[in-house]
Amino acid sequence: MEKKNLLKDETFLQHPYLVAIFLVLSFLVMDPFHLGPVSEHEFRPVKHNIAPYKQVMKNWPRDNMSRLAMHGKLEFENEVFGPESLEFDNMGRGPYTGLADGRVVRWMGEELGWETFAVVTSNWTEKICVRGNDSTTYKQWKHEKRCGRPLGLRFDKENGDLYIADAYYGLLKVGPNGGLATPLSTHVAGKPILFANDLDIHNNGSIFFTDTSKRYNRVAHFFILLEGEATGRLLRYDPPTKTTHVVLEGLAFPNGVQISKDQSFLVFTETTNCRLMKLWMEGPKNGTVEHVADLPGFPDNVRMNEKGQFWVAIDCCRTGAQEVLSNNPWLRSIYFRLPIRMIYLAKAMGMKMYTVITRLDDKGNILEVLEDREGKVMKLVSEVKEMNGKLWIGTVAHNHISTLPYP
Ligand SMILES: *[C@@H]1O[C@H](CO)[C@@H](O)[C@H](O)[C@H]1NC(C)=O
Numbered sequence: 001m002e003k004k005n006l007l008k009d010e011t012f013l014q015h016p017y018l019v020a021i022f023l024v025l026s027f028l029v030m031d032p033f034h035l036g037p038v039s040e041h042e043f044r045p046v047k048h049n050i051a052p053y054k055q056v057m058k059n060w061p062r063d064n065m066s067r068l069a070m071h072g073k074l075e076f077e078n079e080v081f082g083p084e085s086l087e088f089d090n091m092g093r094g095p096y097t098g099l100a101d102g103r104v105v106r107w108m109g110e111e112l113g114w115e116t117f118a119v120v121t122s123n124w125t126e127k128i129c130v131r132g133n134d135s136t137t138y139k140q141w142k143h144e145k146r147c148g149r150p151l152g153l154r155f156d157k158e159n160g161d162l163y164i165a166d167a168y169y170g171l172l173k174v175g176p177n178g179g180l181a182t183p184l185s186t187h188v189a190g191k192p193i194l195f196a197n198d199l200d201i202h203n204n205g206s207i208f209f210t211d212t213s214k215r216y217n218r219v220a221h222f223f224i225l226l227e228g229e230a231t232g233r234l235l236r237y238d239p240p241t242k243t244t245h246v247v248l249e250g251l252a253f254p255n256g257v258q259i260s261k262d263q264s265f266l267v268f269t270e271t272t273n274c275r276l277m278k279l280w281m282e283g284p285k286n287g288t289v290e291h292v293a294d295l296p297g298f299p300d301n302v303r304m305n306e307k308g309q310f311w312v313a314i315d316c317c318r319t320g321a322q323e324v325l326s327n328n329p330w331l332r333s334i335y336f337r338l339p340i341r342m343i344y345l346a347k348a349m350g351m352k353m354y355t356v357i358t359r360l361d362d363k364g365n366i367l368e369v370l371e372d373r374e375g376k377v378m379k380l381v382s383e384v385k386e387m388n389g390k391l392w393i394g395t396v397a398h399n400h401i402s403t404l405p406y407p
């Protein structure tokens with residue numbers, strides 16, 4: 001088909017005028033029967049704060065050796081399903097990880113293997129929720145809300161409690177022996193938390209966590225990216241008073257959160273804007289937000305190593321074509337109403353999936369970049385955790401954990 005060939009050419013889409021002409025012509029075949037990928041939503045694309053593509057890519061070091069692909073190893077294949085966040089307990093056991101089937105599981109060594117550690121709701125049943133390696137497919141979507149989807153995990157270093165950010169059940173806590181987690185925070189300012197995503201624990205006991213959007217839940221997260229909407233928040237749960245407070249709002253897909261080693265600031269990723277941000281929590285700049293780094297793709301979680309440096313997992317990548325759509329919300333609203341299936345639209349935008357992980361210092365200086373340039377070994381990475389001479393790499397959409405000897 002003529003149209004498809006045109007769409008295949010990424011450079012074509014980098015010229016706004018050509019895109020506009022193409023889209024105007026496309027009105028002729030526009031979705032009168034509401035078949036387009038976003039037709040069931042009230043789609044409101046907006047301009048968002050993303051750094052210019054060329055400027056970011058020009059300064060971004062490349063890993064010409066594609067070291068992630070070369071040295072990375074897939075472990076636990078078809079034993080874990082979408083292990084988003086990886087955590088180790090105070091005795092060094094683990095990893096613990098949250099799965100697409102709603103469970104938090106832990107690795108107990110070769111002999112015992114994986115065991116179910118916790119679930120986030122009494123609604124969870126094996127019959128309805130456990131779907132093996134189909135858990136990471138669309139087959140789980142209609143059950144997710146009931147079964148839960150544990151994302152960010154953190155152990156309290158003092159007492160061994162595990163804190164869980166669940167995409168549907170908010171912030172929860174479970175004791176060192178696991179079981180059914182207790183909800184801590186499900187509402188803020190009288191409204192339900194729609195999409196809790198990640199958390200970290202301050203030394204003073206406060207739990208900082210992200211709520212990705214007020215409008216879309218996890219299954220619909222792609223629309224947050226497409227719209228560029230910024231209704232996400234950083235929240236703080238205060239254990240003594242059992243209250244939840246809004247710390248920051250108007251964020252564009254706030255995702256990973258990590259408190260600094262000296263507790264003077266925290267960093268968080270804004271996935272839609274492809275960047276890492278910092279919130280000061282002490283000193284003269286207390287309460288102010290600073291930009292730390294622009295990234296070549298869409299960041300997920302951020303985790304600190306023992307030196308106080310930050311590992312960011314990035315799904316790649318931004319493209320020039322996206323940039324045009326990004327800067328022209330009106331183009332986006334037409335583009336994504338075309339009666340073409342989402343996958344072709346993504347392809348047309350030149351979205352080749354590959355993986356970048358990076359280590360940054362507190363000023364955003366790039367200390368290391370590791371890539372899987374073809375996305376052969378690792379795709380859709382969600383977290384990088386440096387532990388026991390290895391990088392442990394989670395993924396939200398695949399059924400394995402990747403590891404890499406490190407340093
Ligand atoms: C990596 O490749 C790019 C071009 O793809 C080149 O400009 C750069 O010099 C290379 N870097 C190294 C360290 O080889």
Ligand SMILES: *[C@@H]1O[C@H](CO)[C@@H](O)[C@H](O)[C@H]1NC(C)=O
Pocket residue numbers: 078132133
């Ligand atoms: C699903 O898991 C089983 C093992 O439980 C494995 O044999 C099979 O290849 C997996 N399917 C896919 C598509 O990975």
Ligand SMILES: *[C@@H]1O[C@H](CO)[C@@H](O)[C@H](O)[C@H]1NC(C)=O
Pocket residue numbers: 121122123145146
């Ligand atoms: C069970 O699921 C329903 C519907 O999704 C929800 O309203 C309810 O709060 C859940 N119950 C518990 C105990 O989590």
Ligand SMILES: *[C@@H]1O[C@H](CO)[C@@H](O)[C@H](O)[C@H]1NC(C)=O
Pocket residue numbers: 202204205206281282
């Ligand atoms: C803990 O620190 C945070 C960040 O400075 C602050 O917002 C919170 O009020 C503190 N909590 C207590 C109990 O001091």
Ligand SMILES: *[C@@H]1O[C@H](CO)[C@@H](O)[C@H](O)[C@H]1NC(C)=O
Pocket residue numbers: 281282283286287
């Ligand atoms: C920083 O600001 C927060 C909220 O504005 C406040 O709760 C906290 O006590 C302040 N911390 C310091 C060390 O001043």
